[in-house]
Amino acid sequence: MARIILRDGRVADLREARPTETDREMLRELFRNASPDALYHRFFHMVKEVDDAEIDRMLSAGGRGKALVCVSQNQILGIGHYIMVSDTTAEVAFFVDERIQGRGLGTLLLEHLAEQAWRRGVLQFEAYVLSENQPMLRVFQDSGYEIHEQQDSGVIHLVLPLQQTERIHALAGAREKLATAASLRAFFEPSVVAIIGASRDSHRLGHLLLQHVLNASFTGVVYPVNPSARAILGVKAYPSVKDIPDPVDLAVIVVPRDLVSQVVMDCIEAHVRAVLITSAGFSDQDEAGAELEQSITQMLRHEGIRLVGPNSLGIINTSNEVRMNASFSPTLPPQGTVAIASQSGALGIAILDYASRMGVGVSSFVSTGNKADVSSNDLLQYWEDDPATEMILLYLESFGNPRKFTRIARRITQHKPILVVKSARSADAVLSPEMASQHFGDDNIVKALFQQTGIIRADTLQELFDVAALLSxxxxxxxxxxxxxxxxxxxxxxxxxxxxxxxxxxxxxxxxxxxxxxxxxxxxxxxxxxxxxxxxxxxxxxxxxxxxxxxxxxxxxxxxxxxxxxxxxxxxxxxxxxxxxxxxxxxxxxxxxxxxxxxxxxxxxxxxxxxxxxxxQPLGHLPDLDRVHMTQARALARAWQTNAPIWIGSQKTFELLALAGLESSLSSFDRQSAILKLSLSCHIDSLFGPVLTVRTATSQMAHSRLIPLTDRDAMALAHGIVKEDNVKILADVVEKLTDLFLRVSRLIDDVPEIMELTIPHVMVNHYEHAIEDANTCLEPRAM
CATH class of the missing domain: 3.40.50.261 (Succinyl-CoA synthetase domains)
Structure with missing residues (x-):
């Protein structure tokens, strides 16, 4: 199951369709609400009612493919499926609720179906669309895929090669950024805030939080919620969020853990747009708390409501149009251009205090807490185009989706610096059960991620603000x-x-x-x-x-x-x-x-x-390489797969390398001319995805990079290797290494069946590189 965000900020679940009565009834309801024109465009003939046989076929993709449904509030908003028509081609079709057309759902369905199909060996989609069905044609045109089309008798036949390209990733990233920013607006620009758990006791957290909102001169309306109080700090209180007379944009929950579920239900009934939970004792404490956190997150996600926390210490927006301090920071920090996100709440408040003492002004601040929903990736996408933010500071203890983090950070650092303090460099630093359950990965890979994205990594909070003071x-x-x-x-x-x-x-x-x-x-x-x-x-x-x-x-x-x-x-x-x-x-x-x-x-x-x-430096890109035949390479890899992981040996590996433009050339290579000797290996890291690691024969120091490598990544790696080995930096040697790294990266990225690749001996001179031996491990054949 995946969370998706529509263009208007609405959140929904995208999951595999199930041939259950629940999904059947939701799909029947989708078609019952459809207009005759919409049904005609989908089925190519007039339909009064979609029969159960057709519904079952759509839910199961005819048993020869995959079907995905988008679900929100017990309704299917759209369905898409592909059905195999040959070993490498599948026909794809969609149907989206007319009431939400134009919000990007069709494109998202295509995006996710294409990714799953490509992973399963499908090389191209085909689709048949009536020429008058302009909305569906726009879905395909906006996807970024290269489209070949033919028209016959009012029906357009579309063929879409599924090869992933920079353009596809760029368009998908732009769509996701706009949708994510829209979904977070209620946190940063609320007109109405409810403090649920506000208290008359000045020593209680609910009292302090309400006081902080009032002291900051919030420009919107704030409502305390307390069933036992008529008023708090002179502001009329309400027994439940459901009793508040205005639509609530942001509900801040400050109640004990055992009461959170009921309060969340009240928020759902009141149609609250966003929820922030300060309460602790969830995945930060024990397994029972983690299960409760998951339940609450699913409740909110089911209704399309975004969540910050639990275990968050709040949100701040210093803009004069908002002036919101919905946090446990005692004062609103000075207004400035630095956005701050901290995974540690208490440390985040200390960071705010230090920023004030250092004279670094803040645009906004978020304590992400347990990151059950809203993550650092989401916040980066909000701040990317935020005109009030010119610099982003992050305190991270773990990564959620580092591959997405990499794509987002590459975009942002071209015009806004990102500074990161990444703690928990080893499992020995882990203190909480929530952190202990996560994979922290090799710090060399984390270092590579930051290098490839232009992120400034600070070892200490003091260094973070020393750099921030200079940049600002x-x-x-x-x-x-x-x-x-x-x-x-x-x-x-x-x-x-x-x-x-x-x-x-x-x-x-x-x-x-x-x-x-x-x-x-x-x-x-x-x-x-x-x-x-x-x-x-x-x-x-x-x-x-x-x-x-x-x-x-x-x-x-x-x-x-x-x-x-x-x-x-x-x-x-x-x-x-x-x-x-x-x-x-x-x-x-x-x-x-x-x-x-x-x-x-x-x-x-x-x-x-x-x-x-x-x-x-010029923005890196994935260059076109000559002598590359990835379709053939993938066909070979799939033919060699078995029902278990298998090492295919050097001969077959050399066949794959040759299709990436890497010939061995060992027989003609003059070993005495070798300037540099090195080894390469690629593996799939469970957190970071495919990783390339290079070692020279002299130092054996590991140089890691995340795949895919851009031309800038590969050249920087080549310069680093040459410099470390004390080889005079010659343009032709760097060029040969850059080409080698790019071709290996391309092979690993375009042939996902490869689990591991080892090239233990590579020699490089001024004119060529020679590969002495190699081996490849293929993943099990998909069942």
């Missing part, structure tokens, strides 16, 4: 050339060492100003560095020799920027009295972050520089 106040650097300006050589030496360790370069030797006439000299050197085309970033270090000197130096730096303009990033370190939060040198339209130690300033600049370099 400074332009991105155009390169890695840094000018160091200091009044003490010791601080300069520490800074230069840290810069070189981070892969940065000195634009010019560090400038030591000494301790005389400091303010004018800082002005002159900062002014000159800002105008110097050979400088990409500036680090200013200052050790005060008097209380008044710090103010004078700050003013000098500020004036230099005001005179030239903030054309490149500047970070500063004033070694004052001990550690503390970042301070700022403030101008009329800018602020320069001042870090307590030089290493912190350098670390933030290095992180931002790597992100800027990622942004400067």
């Amino acid at each position: 106040s400074m332009p991105l650097p155009a390169g890695k050339r840094v000018q160091v300006i200091a009044n003490a050589s010791g601080a300069a030496v520490i800074t230069v060492d840290a810069l070189k360790a981070g892969g940065m370069h000195l634009a010019h030797p560090p400038i030591d100003l000494g301790f005389t006439a400091l303010a004018p000299r800082y002005y002159d050197e900062v002014h000159a560095a800002l105008k110097d085309p050979h400088v990409d970033a500036i680090i200013v270090l200052f050790i005060p020799v008097g209380i008044s000197e710090a103010a004078g130096v700050s003013a000098a730096i500020r004036d230099a920027v005001m005179d030239v303009g903030l054309v490149k990033p500047i970070v500063a370190n004033f070694l004052m009295t001990g550690p503390g939060p970042i301070d700022y040198i403030r101008g009329e339209s800018f602020r320069i972050p001042v870090y307590p130690f030089p290493e912190l300033a350098v670390r933030a600049l290095v992180q931002v520089s790597h992100y800027a370099a990622y942004r400067r």
Whole structure:
């Protein structure tokens, strides 16, 4: 079963159809409500009533395919199925409730059917559509699949090759983003909020949460819900959410665990649009709590209601049009452009407090809690086009759907930075039963995910905000050339060492100003560095020799920027009295972050520089490769499958590699000319999907990348391999490695029957690569 979101934000379940009386009756009802025209378009003749034999055939796909139904509130909103007409071709058909046509359901049915069919060896769909049935034709045209069509006597015959392409993924991603954002609007922009469990006792959480909403000057209407109170904090209370006179957009549930199910039922009866559950004791506690959480989630999903939590500490929106603090944070944080999501509620509140002390303004905040429904992926898609958000900060303990996370993050980081603190790098760090039940995966793969998507990974919360402070106040650097300006050589030496360790370069030797006439000299050197085309970033270090000197130096730096303009990033370190939060040198339209130690300033600049370099590169894509015959490769793999996993040996593996354009060429390869020797392996990670791992013969350090690799992914991996092996970076060697990685990635991505591929010996010279041996494990044949 899968959750789908329609274009208007409505949530429904998409599942396999069942030949049960329940599904039969729901399908009969769908057809009873259909117009004669709709039935004619589906069955190609006038139909008064769809008989039971046809209903059973649709539910079972004639026993030769797959049928999916979209269900919401005990109604089938649409049905789609495919029926095999040959070993590699299936006929596909749909029927969608006319009342929700135009909301993307037909396209979603096609999308999910195509994915399942392709996984089962179907290479193409065909469909027959009346030429007058424009809505159904648009479903196919909007899908992104290449379409071949022929028309005969008013009937259009469509053929859709099911090969997955970048265009298909891009269109599907755009559809999902818009639908997901619509489904979350009730959380971030509610007009009416109900606090269920509001209390007159000032020590109870329900009292505090209501007080926080009121103190933030919420622009909408808030209703306390308490069966025993006439009013709370001067606001009229209602015994149940069902008694509230206005339609409720967001219900915030602050009641003990054992009462949550009944409250959720009340919310369903009141047609609440979104629910946030702060109550703990669900999957975060024990198995019984996990079962209760699943039951509540299913209840809400059945009605198309989205859920944040349980075990959430709330939601914040600082927009002047909303001003909502429906959280346990005591104050509404300063308004800004940083969106924050935290899987840990208590830590999330601490993050908000730290953001305020660091001067980082917040656009919105969500404590995701147990992520029973709304996940980090959903929030990313909401914030992707949110005009109030320019940067996203995430605290993650686990991944839900990392492959989707990867696709979404690739899009966002092209125009908005994403900063992540990913905890639980090993199972030893797991504390809660909810976390213990999840697979955390290899941290090398997590690292690869972040590298491939341009995400900035911070090891600590302090580093997270050190980087955020720089990103929120400074332009991105155009390169890695840094000018160091200091009044003490010791601080300069520490800074230069840290810069070189981070892969940065000195634009010019560090400038030591000494301790005389400091303010004018800082002005002159900062002014000159800002105008110097050979400088990409500036680090200013200052050790005060008097209380008044710090103010004078700050003013000098500020004036230099005001005179030239903030054309490149500047970070500063004033070694004052001990550690503390970042301070700022403030101008009329800018602020320069001042870090307590030089290493912190350098670390933030290095992180931002790597992100800027990622942004400067062309957006990666899946390139067209010559000599690739994946249809034949897949046919061979399916022919070799058995009822159990099977290693097919080197000869058959070389046949598959040849169809990916990778010939062995071992007999003609001059071993003495080999510049580089390495091994490759691919496996299907249970959490991350297919992963490519490369090791060189000398270091054996693992370099992992998630498949599919874009041309940018493959080239970056090739550069990393060559650099690690101390091979002079030659364009032709990098080119050969890039080609090798792309072809292996293409084989694994296009032939899903491959469970594992090992290539233990590869040699590379200036002209070619030679594969010495290889083996492949195929998954069991689908029954």
